[in-house]
Amino acid sequence: MAVQSLAKGVNHSPRKVSVVATLVRGRTVADALVILEHTPRRTSLAVIKAIKSAAANADYNHHYRPDTLRITEITVTPGRRQKRYRPVARGMAHPFQHRSSHIKVVVDGEIRQPKKPAAAAKKTVAPAPVTTDKESK
16 A cells, blocks of 8 residues: 655646656655755755655554655646736736646555554552541541
């Protein structure tokens, strides 16, 4: 069973994000993070966050071993577009669009055995101390 993470509404063009995503497709999570930390592109930060989120989901929610995680799928799809206008010469305005993207990262690896809860120590109930109310009388 693969574990996924989805980063929606990333404020970068899908075309620019997909260039960075192709660098790490099919690699281990540790290798991918090293590659992306040394990639001189602004979109690599968003891809790093998505990969770290998928790794954390696999580790904490699904009990995968973190050192065996591999990126099986990473896809970048277009998100919402915000329509804006930019002033140009002679009092005119030209339209343009702020593009966003969605990053989906799927990781898979080896499942570890979940830790068993500690054995509950038998609690011995001590008898309640007996008090006399001589002082209150």
